Amino acid sequence: MKNLRLVARTSTKRSVVMVDNVAVGQDLVVIAGPCSVESEEQTMTTAQAVKDAGADMLRGGAFKPRTSPYSFQGLGLDGLKILARAKQATGLPIVTEVIDPRDVSWVAEFADVLQIGTRNMQNFALLKEVGRAGRPVLLKRGMYSTLEEWLNCAEYVMSEGNPDVVLCERGIRTFESYTRNTLDLSAVPAIKELTHLPIIVDPTHSTGRISLIGPMSMAAVAAGADGLIIEVHYNPREAQCDADQALTPDMFKDIMKQLRPMRAFMDSLPAQRSNPSNQVEVTE
């Protein structure tokens, strides 16, 4: 792949992106929380539940890129203030999406990680802006994008001076309609072959089905993912966004009980020389 000057892997060294004291690319990192911030009670309750289950960061959208302009668009600034209070209460760093280049600088005052969603992966003005925001960026794969297109978007962010990019495989559109998207797990070792950047997996938006989130989370860890981002809602039936794919706190807790043992098990196995996930040396 041409011109991936900053993104390309040139040695076995892998980048670690620090978010407060969470080391993405080193430990298995789990980001969890609601699709969108809906109220103080919903966010606080869910934040405490995911923290108690062992999550490392809290997710929640204050700006929602919705298919219909008539759907709930997020609480905006009020949502960000609720996230700030959830961080104060739990200590969990905040991952939140930004959808408009004009909002980046002030959203960055509330966000520990700026999320770029699948629909905005190739919004180059937005990528340049988050490249200058001084915050780590979670760059989701565009649902119609190749790995090369995705990595070029990471290059846009890095070329503005921001080295802290985390990639997120969140499923791509295929002819299959049982799942919301098709989770391309081969992207995980492929990305490790192509770049030094960490990669996490979103089993929620890729499958769109509660029953598949646990199995695909385990498979992602087995494939070498550096972490997961999972939607959890204290009362999924009431969720204003993505209600059908939100886990209850108890379901999330069950999955969490398996994830770290799975990672420890994978780490205990002898390395496969041909597997890029096994050829690593970590640097910050």
Ligand code: PEP
């Ligand atoms: C999200 O994580 O809230 C989201 C909208 O995801 P995606 O951009 O992957 O659809």
Ligand code: MN
């Ligand atoms: Mn969602």
